[in-house]
Amino acid sequence: MFPEVPNLPAPDIDAAVADDVVKFCQRENVSLIVVGPEGPLADGFVDQIGGRVPVFGPTKEGAMLEASKIFSKTFMRDFGLPTARFAQFDDIRNAKAFIEKCDWKGIVVKADGLAAGKGVVVAEDKETAVEAAEQMLAV
Known part of the structure; x- marks a missing residue:
């Protein structure tokens, strides 16, 4: 140890x-x-x-x-702290639908919980974002 x-x-x-x-x-x-x-x-x-x-x-x-990324993003939103827009999903269909509607360049996909600094993907395109969401939701 x-x-x-x-x-x-x-x-x-x-x-x-x-x-x-x-x-x-x-x-x-x-x-x-x-x-x-x-x-x-x-x-x-x-x-x-x-x-x-x-x-x-x-x-x-x-x-x-x-x-918890969900806890921290919700905390920041609820207390008016600057943070990027976000949405949370536990269903890949809803995550894919959200990703398809995104109109900003670059989508950040994060897993909730501890991931030793490896639970984030900065996706340059929607396909990469969908792949990351599928991996994080273990589809």
């Missing part, structure tokens, strides 16, 4: 278990935990620490802005 760093032994804990991380930090006098990977943030790792050790990172609720 931990990368190898010369002259620095990896702690013998499961970094995905908040209680193990807290015990380690308390034992070693670690003053701050910085949670970086999107998965643990979306799973609520900061919430699980529960204030037992100072921690930097969003709560599970706050991480939804990164974890």
Whole structure:
């Protein structure tokens, strides 16, 4: 779970278990935990620490802005924040119909949820957009 760093032994804990991380930090006098990977943030790792050790990172609720494209786009729209037009689909027929009606150049197709930075296709044409939608909707 931990990368190898010369002259620095990896702690013998499961970094995905908040209680193990807290015990380690308390034992070693670690003053701050910085949670970086999107998965643990979306799973609520900061919430699980529960204030037992100072921690930097969003709560599970706050991480939804990164974890769910639908949540973040809806949030931006609802609060008047600048964002590109969007539509969401869970049915390929509706997605294809929307893509066919698009009149702007370039269509961005994004998967909802975490995708390690790979859940987006910037399509230059409608055929590429349809292919991306089919893949993301697992058609």
